[in-house]
Amino acid sequence: MQSNDNFPNKIGYQWVYKLTTNSIDTVKVEIVGQGTLPNGASAKIWKYTYKYPFQTYIDTVWVSYINSDVRIYDNPCLTCTNQMPFERLHYILPLSVGKAWFTNAAYGDTTKVLDREDISVPEGIFTNVFRLSKVRGYVTNFWTKDTIYFKEQIGLVKLSQNEFNLGPVIGNGIWELISHNFGH
Secondary structure (H helix, E strand, O other): OOOOOOOOOOOOOEEEEEEEOOOEEEEEEEEEEEEEOOOOOEEEEEEEEEEEOOEEEEEEEEEEEEOOEEEEEEOOOOOOOOOOOOEEEEEEOOOOOOOEEEOOOOOOEEEEEEEEEEEEEOOEEEEEEEEEEEEEOOOOOEEEEEEEEEEOOOEEEEEEEOEEEOOEOOOOEEEEEEEEEOOO
16 A cells, blocks of 8 residues: 555455444455446455354445545446446545535435544554544435544544445444454
8 A cells, every 4th residue: 555545445455343233243344356337437346244143244345446536336237338336435535624525316415524533443542533424315215324433544443334225234333443454
């Protein structure tokens, strides 16, 4: 990773999180490949493995990082013609307190940098972590009210995920970084 990269996005990087819901579970995130989105942008493929006591779920997202713009998309439809996948999350770097951005979703999708704080997670204490709010308005049983804790050059260190899409979404709960490995 170059020293000026605020968002880690290289094949081989991985993070492991403690996921607290009604039980203690884990989420492992790995950057496993690269592809091209329907709009022609290059993207890294991130694999999420959710380990619950009686079930394991695997999900993938595609992460496009161009200049200061990070966009995280659902897995693209391989049989669609030029249809961009749903954009789950968007960062505009560098982050700064008070900065906010929106998507063009008709029901509203706002991310705002609220403040910086020190937080403690199982991996350790992180200082000057950005706390962001991501809210997607209510539309027919679909909404998001997440709090994201992002540390430059590390990525997500903590997340309070509260999402609903015709029911609670996989991964809802508190994520806390247990470990990360950038292959150094």
